[in-house]
Amino acid sequence: MLDLGIFGEETPDGDTTWAMSLLSGLEYTLALVALSWIVAMVLGSLLGVLRTTNRRWVVALGDAWVELFRNIPLLVQFFLWYFVVPAFVPPLKRMALEMDPTRFQLLLSVVCLGLFTSARIAEQVKSGILSLPRGQRMAGYALGLTEAQTYRHVLLPMAFRIIIPPLTSESMNLVKNSAVAYSIGLAELFFRTREMGEMTFRYFAAFGAATVLYVVVAFAINRVFAWVERATAVPGYLGGKR
Amino acid sequence: MTAIKQAALFACLTFVSAAAHAQALTGTLQKAKETGTVTVGYRESSIPFSYLDNSGKPIGYAMELCGKIVDAVKAELKMPNLKVNYSPVTSSNRIPLLENGTIDLECGSTTNSVARQKQVAFGPTYFVINVSAAVKKDSGIDRFEQLKGKTIATTSGTTSVPLLKKYAKAEDADFKEIYGKDHAESFLLMADGRAAAFVMDDILLAGQIANSKDPSAYKILPGSLRSEPYSMMLRKNDPQFKALVDKTIEAVMKSGEINQIYAKWFTSPIPPKGINLNFPENAANKEAFAHPNDKGVE
Numbered sequence: 001m002l003d004l005g006i007f008g009e010e011t012p013d014g015d016t017t018w019a020m021s022l023l024s025g026l027e028y029t030l031a032l033v034a035l036s037w038i039v040a041m042v043l044g045s046l047l048g049v050l051r052t053t054n055r056r057w058v059v060a061l062g063d064a065w066v067e068l069f070r071n072i073p074l075l076v077q078f079f080l081w082y083f084v085v086p087a088f089v090p091p092l093k094r095m096a097l098e099m100d101p102t103r104f105q106l107l108l109s110v111v112c113l114g115l116f117t118s119a120r121i122a123e124q125v126k127s128g129i130l131s132l133p134r135g136q137r138m139a140g141y142a143l144g145l146t147e148a149q150t151y152r153h154v155l156l157p158m159a160f161r162i163i164i165p166p167l168t169s170e171s172m173n174l175v176k177n178s179a180v181a182y183s184i185g186l187a188e189l190f191f192r193t194r195e196m197g198e199m200t201f202r203y204f205a206a207f208g209a210a211t212v213l214y215v216v217v218a219f220a221i222n223r224v225f226a227w228v229e230r231a232t233a234v235p236g237y238l239g240g241k242r
Numbered sequence: 243m244t245a246i247k248q249a250a251l252f253a254c255l256t257f258v259s260a261a262a263h264a265q266a267l268t269g270t271l272q273k274a275k276e277t278g279t280v281t282v283g284y285r286e287s288s289i290p291f292s293y294l295d296n297s298g299k300p301i302g303y304a305m306e307l308c309g310k311i312v313d314a315v316k317a318e319l320k321m322p323n324l325k326v327n328y329s330p331v332t333s334s335n336r337i338p339l340l341e342n343g344t345i346d347l348e349c350g351s352t353t354n355s356v357a358r359q360k361q362v363a364f365g366p367t368y369f370v371i372n373v374s375a376a377v378k379k380d381s382g383i384d385r386f387e388q389l390k391g392k393t394i395a396t397t398s399g400t401t402s403v404p405l406l407k408k409y410a411k412a413e414d415a416d417f418k419e420i421y422g423k424d425h426a427e428s429f430l431l432m433a434d435g436r437a438a439a440f441v442m443d444d445i446l447l448a449g450q451i452a453n454s455k456d457p458s459a460y461k462i463l464p465g466s467l468r469s470e471p472y473s474m475m476l477r478k479n480d481p482q483f484k485a486l487v488d489k490t491i492e493a494v495m496k497s498g499e500i501n502q503i504y505a506k507w508f509t510s511p512i513p514p515k516g517i518n519l520n521f522p523e524n525a526a527n528k529e530a531f532a533h534p535n536d537k538g539v540e
Contacts, residue, residue, distance in 0.1 A: 012404030013411065083430060096436055101393050101420040185398065185421035198334055198399040201361045 006202050007209065018196050018206075025192030026213055032109050032178045032188060033217070037171060039114025040121050047118065048125025049151055062122065069119035074112075074180050081112040082184040102187070109181040109188075117174050124166045128159035161232055168225035172218040179214075189213060267319075269480035270346050275319050282308055283331040283345035287426050289449030289519075290507040291369070291472070292350040296514045300328050303507035307368055307491060308349035308474055314490040332424065334399040337361055340475055347487075348475040351446060353401050355470070356538040363480065364473040365487040366495065366534035370526035371443040372466035373402055376429070376451060379461050381438060386465055390415040395428045395437035397421065402441050405467050425450055439463075443470065445508075445521060452517040469526060470539050492534045500531050 007019035016024070051062035069077070082105070086092040096104055132155060140150030160167075179190035193210040197203040267275050274280045284300035285292040291304040316324045329345050336352065339345050340362055351371075354364040375394070377383045390413070396402045398421040410417045420437055422428030429450040432440040440447065444462055451460045474491075476483055494500050501523070506512075508521040523531075 013407030015407070015411075083427075083434075087434075096434075101418055101436065105420070183423055185423065187421075191398070191421075194334055195398065195403070199357075199404065201337065201357070203338060 004205070006200060006205050009200075012199055018200070019209075021196065022189065022192050022206075022209055022213070025187060025189035026217075028106065028186060028188040029175070029178050029190075030217070032106065032113065032181060032186070033175050035106075035110040036113035036117060036178070037174055039110060040117035040174065043114065043118035044121025045125050045156075047122035048129065049156070051122065051126045052129045053147070062126075066119040066122050069116050070123075074116055074177055075183055077116055078109070078112050078180055078183050081108045105181075105184055105186040109178075109184065109186050113174065113177060113181070116177070117170065120170055120173075121167070124163045124170065125159065128163035129155055131162055132158055158234075158237075161229075161234065164225060164229045164232075168222060168229075171221050171225065175214065175218045175221065268482050270477060270483040271315065271319065271486070273343070273346065274315055274324060275321070278321070278323075279325040279327055280312060280315055280347070281327040281329050281345045282312065283329050283336060283339060283348040283350070285332075285350035286330050287424060288351040288446060289453060290512050291445075293449075300330075301513065302349075303503065304349040304351070304368065304472075304474060306503055306507070307494065308347055310494055311347060311365075311474070311487055311490050314486055318486060332399075333397065336475065340477060343477075346476070346483075351443065351472055352475050353443075353470040354473040354536060354538045355401065356540055358475075359478075359538045361478065362475050363478045363484055364475055364536045364538065365484075366491045366536055367471035367473050367530045368491065368500075369445065369472040370469055370524075370530050371445050371472060372469050373405055373441065374444040374447065374466055375439040375441045375463045376432060376447040376460055377439045377463060378432070378435075379459055383438065384463070386463060386467075387413070387415075389417065389439055391417075392438035393418040393420060393436065395420050395422055395431040395440045396442060397425050397428045398423060400442070401470065402443070402467075406441050409467055429454070433460075441467070445519070448519050448521050452519050453515065457517070468539070471530065471537065473536060488534070488536070495531045495534050 007022075008017055010017055011021055047062045047065055050058045051066075053059065072080075086096045095107075099107075136154055136158070137150060140154040141147075145153065178188060181188050182191040182194065185191070189210055193206045196206040200206070266272075270280075282300075282305075284302075284305060287293050288302070288304075290302050292300060292302040295301050312324075312326055316322055329339070331339055331345060331348060331350065333352075336345075336348050336350070337358070340348055351369075352358075352364075353371075354367060358364075375386065375389065383389065386409075394406065394417045396406060396419060403419075403421075406417065406419065409415070420431055422431055425442060425446055428437075428440050428442065431437045433454060440450070444466075447462050451457050451462070454460065474487065476487060494503070504523055504527070508519050508523075511518045
């Protein structure tokens with residue numbers, strides 16, 4: 001019943017096989033995930049830290065950022081970034097017209113997915129820092145460390161260890177959320193899957209293959225984080241072996 | 243009564259009941275009878291075949307023809323109060339939704355192709371389109387060949403995608419393709435200047451142009467990548483419903499009523515903006531109406 005021959009068949013344009021077409025989609029998915037993960041981690045950590053300081057306007061800015069990106073559906077955000085924002089930002093409009101269209105789609109997808117995820121990571125970093133006893137921050141200051149040094153050497157090392165499990169989920173979510181980039185026509189894995197379904201009508205085979213690929217990628221991320229969690233465990237703390 | 247006579251009588255009865263069974267409803271008609279509803283799938287922006295008017299009601303040329311079929315189903319089942327549901331479909335989900343029974347009849351702008359006939363059945367061809375390209379008038383593009391090296395927008399999931407790739411290969415033209423997820427989005431890509439052309443079925447292009455802010459700013463290139471027949475889509479292996487669809491639409495075509503319906507949607511102002519598509523019946527359409535058929539394109 002399960003006929004895998006379809007993956008060896010040529011696509012209608014005769015350039016490649018369906019298996020290779022899906023793998024080329026996977027390449028875009030992986031590129032999108034890797035780049036937007038970097039954007040999300042850098043921005044998310046920064047905003048998460050800023051939201052735990054006592055500068056009121058900085059905290060307000062961070063809160064506004066998180067609420068803005070958390071409260072708009074991802075699909076809508078993709079549409080806004082691709083069709084609406086360039087209409088109001090002339091440099092972006094120029095890029096839209098001059099850049100290679102596929103690169104431009106990838107760029108906007110990275111921005112969109114990166115910012116969306118940064119809001120969620122900011123929330124986790126904030127909760128990680130707030131979960132530490134107040135005394136740790138005070139101890140840092142008592143030792144004569146500056147605020148930045150206290151974050152760098154006292155608070156963040158523990159906070160990041162604490163939030164490894166939710167960060168794992170968030171990174172796996174990023175893989176799954178990347179599929180929404182199909183809506184602006186980025187030829188990533190889900191786009192290629194739909195294309196294969198529509199042109200061969202073998203929806204079961206196409207989506208079955210995509211499911212396997214997504215699971216493999218998400219699970220690989222899960223394993224990497226599990227390794228990081230073990231490798232960075234502090235003996236006697238948070239379940240680290242003494 | 244001898245055993246032989248009894249056997250003969252039994253055989254006769256069996257035969258009679260078998261004949262009665264042959265008249266029993268099957269497929270879509272049986273489903274309509276049992277559930278008291280029939281669901282028509284429509285497209286939200288396939289002007290003028292199947293689209294939403296200002297009040298959000300699906301209307302159009304294909305919807306009107308499907309209305310005839312629904313009326314025929316009501317008459318056939320003697321159920322004047324049969325409930326008709328309307329369900330929006332897209333070019334990517336129309337076949338799965340038809341196959342799984344969410345919709346019973348799809349009335350939009352679906353190409354009847356041999357490949358699709360492996361999955362679904364089609365009614366008589368009600369329109370023949372040419373795949374062409376819409377460009378801005380001030381782009382200076384008059385022929386397909388001038389699109390070489392340019393970015394071209396098309397709607398993902400349509401037959402235009404492989405067609406465009408084949409053309410690119412045959413002509414050794416190096417296109418960059420970008421995809422919109424529906425025609426309005428693909429048109430936006432072209433109108434926005436991100437793509438030089440929007441390659442799609444000519445009548446759909448005419449529809450998008452007629453509905454744009456400034457219809458005089460766009461034109462459709464002459465020439466055609468290929469012709470395709472449009473038809474309503476129904477489930478495969480459903481002979482009773484298929485016969486009813488064929489009979490109903492053929493009657494509309496043979497009686498000439500089709501010409502009035504055609505004129506209403508293609509050469510007169512249509513909702514929502516009262517725009518006239520100015521798309522008179524061409525030779526291919528006349529031929530399709532004169533000789534109703536459900537032949538698919540390769």
